[in-house]
Amino acid sequence: VIDLACVVHVHSRHSDGSGTVAEIAAAAAAAGVDVVLLTDHDTLAARVAGDERWHGPVLVCVGEEVTKRPGHHYLAFGLEQPIDHRGMTPRDVVAAVDAAGGFGILAHPFSLGSRHFRFLPKAGWEEIAPPGAVGFELWSLFCDTVERLPSLRAGVRFLADPDRVLDDARPEAIARWDELTAQRRITAIGGLDAHQVGLRVAGHVPLRLLGYRRSFRLLRTHVLVDQPPSGEAARDRDAVYEALREGRCYLARDSLAPARGFACWAERPGERVELGGETAADERFTLHVRLPRAATIRVLRDGVPIARRHGTELELPAGAPGVYRVEARLHTHGRSRAWIYANPIYLR
Numbered sequence: 358v359i360d361l362a363c364v365v366h367v368h369s370r371h372s373d374g375s376g377t378v379a380e381i382a383a384a385a386a387a388a389g390v391d392v393v394l395l396t397d398h399d400t401l402a403a404r405v406a407g408d409e410r411w412h413g414p415v416l417v418c419v420g421e422e423v424t425k426r427p428g429h430h431y432l433a434f435g436l437e438q439p440i441d442h443r444g445m446t447p448r449d450v451v452a453a454v455d456a457a458g459g460f461g462i463l464a465h466p467f468s469l470g471s472r473h474f475r476f477l478p479k480a481g482w483e484e485i486a487p488p489g490a491v492g493f494e495l496w497s498l499f500c501d502t503v504e505r506l507p508s509l510r511a512g513v514r515f516l517a518d519p520d521r522v523l524d525d526a527r528p529e530a531i532a533r534w535d536e537l538t539a540q541r542r543i544t545a546i547g548g549l550d551a552h553q554v555g556l557r558v559a560g561h562v563p564l565r566l567l568g569y570r571r572s573f574r575l576l577r578t579h580v581l582v583d584q585p586p587s588g589e590a591a592r593d594r595d596a597v598y599e600a601l602r603e604g605r606c607y608l609a610r611d612s613l614a615p616a617r618g619f620a621c622w623a624e625r626p627g628e629r630v631e632l633g634g635e636t637a638a639d640e641r642f643t644l645h646v647r648l649p650r651a652a653t654i655r656v657l658r659d660g661v662p663i664a665r666r667h668g669t670e671l672e673l674p675a676g677a678p679g680v681y682r683v684e685a686r687l688h689t690h691g692r693s694r695a696w697i698y699a700n701p702i703y704l705r
């Protein structure tokens with residue numbers, strides 16, 4: 358299994374980001390990222406410009422953020438043409454992406470707007486799992502951070518040292534996730550909504566408050582693919598998309614500690630089930646967890662914690678039917694923080 362570190366939900370100058378695709382790819386390479394999933398607002402211009410390709414060690418995949426206002430933004434991938442969403446309901450957008458052969462992920466679905474930053478209106482979704490949607494941002498880094506800042510001063514603290522401020526995805530997002538997976542498979546991802554915001558002066562951004570390179574370290578979605586990348590962009594992109602569709606991925610705060618090496622699977626004689634996989638429950642299943650460094654491992658079944666231990670590995674009988682998911686937490690900067698959220702394994 359090959360672990361590709363992806364940054365999902367990134368804006369370039371093709372919409373309201375402040376960097377070119379080349380600059381974004383360079384920032385990703387410097388941050389040790391393998392894949393950028395670019396999602397400019399209502400445009401696939403980066404693809405038209407020939408930027409969906411390998412840029413040195415970084416694969417750039419071009420999706421779009423279908424941007425209805427206000428809210429109900431949808432990260433759509435695998436499209437030939439941007440979606441003309443005029444007059445569409447959010448459910449229509451999901452269906453249109455599906456009909457065009459693409460797939461989508463709900464952007465910042467839990468957004469409530471910000472009290473302190475009025476430029477950020479409420480931009481969530483009323484329905485978190487509309488039929489046909491492949492997944493949702495369990496953690497939408499920019500939105501969830503800014504909306505939860507208790508004060509402007511806290512915002513300054515965040516910019517000075519994000520790792521001190523970030524700790525968990527929104528509790529209501531986690532709770533909703535566990536409810537949804539009881540109904541159907543759905544992929545949780547970590548989105549950045551990276552714009553490289555800063556102070557814009559005469560068309561330039563001389564002061565970068567949160568540059569691409571810095572935000573690319575904070576939250577990643579690691580996808581698990583069978584083969585090393587071939588170097589052929591379309592094929593490698595499709596392998597990444599397939600892993601996202603299947604939920605074969607996990608969120609990680611790589612700035613706390615590199616997460617590559619994390620593994621979680623369920624096994625019984627003759628069968629192995631990966632993240633996102635679903636199969637009939639069997640009393641002979643064992644759940645396996647491996648970590649690249651010691652952390653607190655929590656296992657939840659149907660949203661209820663069933664095991665917890667500190668270490669680099671865990672094995673647990675998984676005979677009871679249910680939706681099994683794993684979190685790893687690290688104690689850093691004075692408290693316990695989420696390091697890894699893995700997509701579930703469905704035994705039912």
Ligand SMILES: [Zn+2]
Pocket residue numbers: 422430464465480
């Ligand atoms: Zn958005």
Ligand SMILES: [Zn+2]
Pocket residue numbers: 366368422464550
């Ligand atoms: Zn966005």
